[in-house]
Amino acid sequence: MSRTTTISAILNDFMIQEGLNLRKFAEQVGINIGSLSYILNENRTLKMEQLDRITAVMGLPEGYFYNQYYDEVIAGSPPNWRKIKPFLYGCVEVGNLDLLLKTVQQLLDNLIYSPHLFEVAEDLNKNNKKEAAIILYENVAQSERHQHSERLALCQYRLFMCELENNQEKNYQAALQFELFVDRLGEYDQLEALKDLANTYRALSRWNKLEEIAERLKQIAQFLYQKGPKYDSDYKWHRPLFTYIAYANLLLGDVYEHKRDYEKTLQYIQLYNDLDWVKEQDEETVKWKEKFQDWAKMNTMVTKLAAGDASVLADYLAYMESNHDEVLLSLLNIIEFANRYHFNIDDILQRFDIPSLIIKHKSLNKVYTRQIIGGHIARFNNELCSYYLNKGGYRDGLNYLLNTLNKSVFISEKHCIFRLLGQYHFSYNDQHSGMKIISTNVQETSS
Template structure:
């Protein structure tokens, strides 16, 4: 039977090796002699704060004894949350995720610890220590998987938002799992959850799911808005939990439905939804935040109304649209890429020469072809897909007009982006476009392309197992 070493034995051996008395070591570790003695003799449990002081005094790296701490004071003792809680926070600070995983595995057989572990996870999530919080949420969710609790639903919501990343295949699996828990959330929390789900489905171009989710969000938001103003004499603290003013969830649902119609080529219906979120006279609030969002929606509606006409084939709307997006404004990079994407889609669909427009927005085009960094689901999901699509449309335009250097530059950007997003459909479209024009690529471009494809192939082999080289 393997003997597990103890921290106190390690400390005792160090004191003897260095010839230090308890008092001398106490001075080095900023601890009194009695505390050091109690730890060495085993008469007093060790706190993580004391452990950190001892570790530093022994000249060892931070967290050196954390595995032993778990063995000596968590696994070998009845769980004590007053000891475990500060240890988990310290592990999160030091990014000791394996230690957190071991603690969760050691204590989560007992559901009594779920509420406290959930509270710790929420605090870590607020501190943006998402990787550490995720381990706790997963532990609580697994322990409570047969419970029909709101806590379980919130865990699944946090797991969903934390797991969403570059891999679109992983994202669709995460969305499918979480969708089953939305109705278990508090009615107010459901609005943000539905908004986040809709944005993920939008990035995946799952338009039927976008439509379904948006309509559900609108229905729930309208009911909450009506309830809020029926109870206008009472304080509505519930609505302070939302990330946006309550009316935004109603109008954003219309914007999402408009994008669904655009994807289906139903531009007239898209216009009707656009007019709906442009008309906000019904909004009762008058505060600064409300006015900010009203102005945003009106600006989006103005641009999107012209964009709908443009995409439907009304070429006369092109230069009106260009003048609109070129006018001085507070347009964000997110809006700008969507606007330029509309122009390129129109140019490619109707074979329009937009070289003068591209020249006018050359600075914008060059600066836009970077992924923005944000924790917001929309910016993390919808915008990167639009950037990749923008690169593809630019490549298609330039290659069809024999501007091969620019065409291949944007095509490689789009191909790399779609590989990062794990979007196989558009990744293959990029490859097909490259092969169609391969004869016009310079040797350096061909070499870069082959090197990239080989890296993708090797990564796939490593992921799915080595292939039989005998064939």
């Protein structure tokens, strides 16, 4: 087929080959006979839904005519959003992202189409068409790079969230890059953005950055809450406003727990446990208050364990076994406690099928982001490795060491990698008999 052949000429040839008259062909493709006549005579352009029906009747692959439709209709005439919008969605559905990009770049020669393309990107993102949404966000952001607009900041925010992946170093660079745009967002969108930034820094164990972002989140949320619900009643909240204040306190508690300032940690826990100041009483508010109070109960026990108080271990185990989605994280806290204070927890570890716990935790993408889940699993294997090596269980320790090293390399978690290499060096220097087991197990694993 020659590229100069028009779609209407191809349709006329098809009708001749199949022995179809205008009426029969119109019936098959579900188009009014008069409209079809105009199309075949090139007096009217095809709509996208008509083109798709015709393609199906002709037995051709979906999207077969899209490149030609672009040449004839999209590029061959002045921009018409009513035609271009369904064409963009069509390109996404058939996976022709090169043509999607080509169309978007042509359209953005005129900035009046930037808001329309942003709306399409938002819809694609909402419907999990991430790869296509990224193309639109990137090009809208590029077209508005000199505008300093809120839409530019929103594009950067969406790109940041879409492009988070398992590579922790790349995630860190992406977070630093996006942080430059947060202040350009509206105050309400800033809350969600700061929360997502905080979660990223938390997953990366970047505690100084986490503290900085959590303080900003708390300050803005408190300001908006004091303004009251009438400050912007039209805004569609992602979650109740008070939760951002409570969550900022939770994050700050994490920061001080990492610093081993357990008194300060417990003070922050009390702040998100005591929510009597919350004025709202609707069902969603009650649900969130219960969540934070439940987290406060759990984190109080975790903090006391971290401080060396073994008296809460029985209560913590009971809590852990009643909260099935949190078992792996709870067990991680117990292993860290055992490593720090040299407790024997063999009887606790024997209660659980650890490989199954890890598999289940990987599926919690509605609770945790994938980079947080990856970090959890790397830390879990890391702590188990330390536990077994410290008590002379070199075969088990090596298995977890290799699992952690593999996971840490995969997510570019340098902190875990250096710690693991340090543990391996320790075993070599101080446990020669154990080194024989390690060497044998390495060969078994590699084979």
